[in-house]
Amino acid sequence: MNGVLQVRRLDVQDHEAVSNMETGIEDDYVVRIFPDLISRRNNVVYGLFDGDQIIAVAGYTTFYDQYAMLGRLRSDRRYHGKGHATYLLKQIINEVHQHPSIKWIGANTQISNSPARKVLEKLSIPQMTSFYPAKVTHPHLLEGIDGPLWDKITDRDRKRELLQSLSIDVFPYEAYYPLPFDEIYLTDDYLDASACYLSPTGDRFMMIREDQKKYLYANVKYFWNDAFKQPGFWKTVLHESEQHTDIDGVWMDLTQDAYAQIPDTDVMEVGEPWMLHGLFV
Structure with a gap:
């Protein structure tokens, strides 16, 4: 819990709530493939809730149970500037650290995505390379x-x-x-x-x-x-x-x-x- 906010793992019943987020992303693939996304064995998606409203989502994909790639980060524009994305990712990273087989945590961001890069900087996840x-x-x-x-x-x-x-x-x-x-x-x-x-x-x-x-x-x-x-x-x-x-x-x-x-x-x-x-x- 973060005040009145709650973090929990998403399931298929959260599809509508994810669709109702105002992210400004046109044709968001997370919304489009949401049922398939959360059904994959190596994929986990979490939501940060304000009551029944999802204000941020993020998750991670594991490879061979040793590499965890953070992603799916989305924030509702009506709640920007309050550190919600950082808070959600921090909780997810804390969970990933509980998996004894995970030996690497990473993320991909477009170079222009300054908000996401700032979040990763706050979480002390350094840049490795660009392509x-x-x-x-x-x-x-x-x-x-x-x-x-x-x-x-x-x-x-x-x-x-x-x-x-x-x-x-x-x-x-x-x-x-x-x-x-x-x-x-x-x-x-x-x-x-x-x-x-x-x-x-x-x-x-x-x-x-x-x-x-x-x-x-x-x-x-x-x-x-x-x-x-x-x-x-x-x-x-x-x-x-x-x-x-x-x-x-x-x-x-x-x-x-x-x-x-x-x-x-x-x-x-x-x-x-x-x-x-x-x-x-």
């Missing part, structure tokens, strides 16, 4: 360096070996969900669902995996900043994406350096940068 979300709707228009198709790797152990050879801090586990790199993600199912291509020189590789985030994407995971300098890179991406007939486009997270090398941003829908915040607990 540009890039959606390639017409990969055949990209002008990469011409070259042969990269070699497709089908052996599961070889895929795992390539990923284990990386020296990286953050892994693009899913679209919208970069996480600290951990070999725990490299399950047989995850690797089997990921197409893997090795460059002719053998010093670069990419992983491409279907990912559903409202729309279906071919999510390209590439761990260097030189995609536009690698012969055959985009030819290989196009080759693989053509085998995924239902996708809405190709998704790729870009660092600042990788973004700066795009020769023509008109062929890519590059969104506002996101910042990954996180700390190990």
Whole structure:
């Protein structure tokens, strides 16, 4: 309890109350997918209530019961400026700390979302990295360096070996969900669902995996900043994406350096940068 305010976990019966919040967000996906959202085993959503009125919501998603990503933060505009979002997230973080298997807590925010970034700063969750979300709707228009198709790797152990050879801090586990790199993600199912291509020189590789985030994407995971300098890179991406007939486009997270090398941003829908915040607990 916080005075007369109450925090509790939301269930399907709270859908209408969430819908009645005045957040100013047009076509809010939290409202749209709310029943599915709260039914997922690894997802929890909480509400801060003033009587029957929800004035803020937030929650977290767990990955392999070890990584907790905060999110779904929404506040009713009629109650702004009273610290409710900070209070709610603090209660959620306190709960996450009670899970003995959780070893990392993090959050993604758009760089322009100053209120959310201030909340995370108050909660002492530091920035780890930033990236540009890039959606390639017409990969055949990209002008990469011409070259042969990269070699497709089908052996599961070889895929795992390539990923284990990386020296990286953050892994693009899913679209919208970069996480600290951990070999725990490299399950047989995850690797089997990921197409893997090795460059002719053998010093670069990419992983491409279907990912559903409202729309279906071919999510390209590439761990260097030189995609536009690698012969055959985009030819290989196009080759693989053509085998995924239902996708809405190709998704790729870009660092600042990788973004700066795009020769023509008109062929890519590059969104506002996101910042990954996180700390190990």
